[in-house]
Amino acid sequence: MSAPTSSSFAEAFKGWPPPVLDPAGPFSNSVTTLAWVLMAGAVAIFLLVCVAMWVALYGSDALRAKLGGERVVKWFGLVIPAGVLLLLLVWGLTLVRGLTTIQGDELRMRVSGNLYWWRVSYLDAAGRELHADANELHIPVGRPVVVDMVSEDVIHSFWVPKLGGKMDMIPGRTNRLKLQADKPGSYGGQCAEFCGGAHSLMGFVVVAHEAADWQRWMDARLKPAPAGLSVEALRGRQLFNEVGCAACHRVAGTDAQGIAGPDLTHVGSRLSLGAGILPNTRATLIGWIADSQSIKPNNRMPAYRSLKADELNALASYMESLK
Structure with missing residues (x-):
């Protein structure tokens, strides 16, 4: 593998901070769909409130009487909001349930949050460490990856906007999140929970390889440090x-x-x-x-x-x- 260069770094971290509404995998696509629906709902509610304010200020006496009537308060203050929130809850949980559902055939990794870097471990099916790394995750394209997230000091938050959702890393607890990339490339990530003075400088990159290239990468990483040195x-x-x-x-x-x-x-x-x-x-x-x-x-x-x-x-x- 060739040595990293400033151009390869620029390619990996271009568009920093990572774009939030530009999904590159099935799990991030679910989160993006939910985000767009919630934003559209917020716009609709804002417009409805604007109309209600206009009626209250400039509407006729009859319209203002209806606006303050018991029926409007009942439906728009209780029934419709409760129904919308219930539908959003059920639909939202259904939409994003795949983010944490473990099938058993996924690639497994563990990421530990530290002040201010990331400890990365590649695991076998039994959860044993195969390879240790830091600040970079290398994954195969088209294959879901389960990331076990822990913290070794304070609360951090693991977030790769283009590949998955956001999950907190809490001391003493293991949370799990799934990532998947649909095409090869480098995807920026960031700690999304304030963890101290250098929080904004706690980034990482996920590199997605074609399956054969990823296997060659992993095989090379399982070898010890080189013996022949200058x-x-x-x-x-x-x-x-x-x-x-x-x-x-x-x-x-x-x-x-x-x-x-x-x-x-x-x-x-x-x-x-x-x-x-x-x-x-x-x-x-x-x-x-x-x-x-x-x-x-x-x-x-x-x-x-x-x-x-x-x-x-x-x-x-x-x-x-x-x-």
């Missing part, structure tokens, strides 16, 4: 352990097994850094390692301002090699 990358790997990166980050096949931060086993192939806010390039890697706090304030990664330029380059070279 001299600069070897120096970076040494620094990775010396400065304490391994205490927070995991790189499969190495002694780095930290879980406090994102899994970095394949960080070199990701589209973005910092949960969707930077393209994944050598320059942005160096900037993020040196002083992530100036890029995303209050994130949990400390700044490494004491590292020299050649050391930062070596660490970035090692990160780039992890594909």
Whole structure:
């Protein structure tokens, strides 16, 4: 797989923030249909209220008497609203029930919300983790995906407008939501529940592949970190352990097994850094390692301002090699 570039990042995150009423899958289509009906109903009610106000202000005495009569109050104040709300409730629940209904043959994933990034796990049918990642979800086209959503700190909200509905991630609770993409492409997502100072910088991307391409992608991700490294990358790997990166980050096949931060086993192939806010390039890697706090304030990664330029380059070279 080729290295990510600024153009691939721009393609993945074009049109940011994600378009809300542009569905690209069956589950988001249900949510969009419900949204349009509710907006149309709101417009109809607004127009009805405007007509009632006009009659109250400028209508004839006979019309105003009818408007304030017992029959109008009974039907338009109680019977019709109650009936409309009941119909909307039944129809709405029927329309979106597929968002959480589990059939058993879906691809399974788990996404954990953290301040301010996303821990991503690919699961087998029994719920065991097959592959760990961060801030990106890769899914096959045309296949429903069940996402188990949990939070490791505060309330977050998982939302990919073009592929599905919105669901809160609550500490101590597992919520489930289904996604599906009808065609290949990159779809932006965002935390939709205020979770702290860097909430607006907590994005992610869902990449939809054709089924065969997705299987090749998954097979490649199940391999350990590459063994053959350049001299600069070897120096970076040494620094990775010396400065304490391994205490927070995991790189499969190495002694780095930290879980406090994102899994970095394949960080070199990701589209973005910092949960969707930077393209994944050598320059942005160096900037993020040196002083992530100036890029995303209050994130949990400390700044490494004491590292020299050649050391930062070596660490970035090692990160780039992890594909």
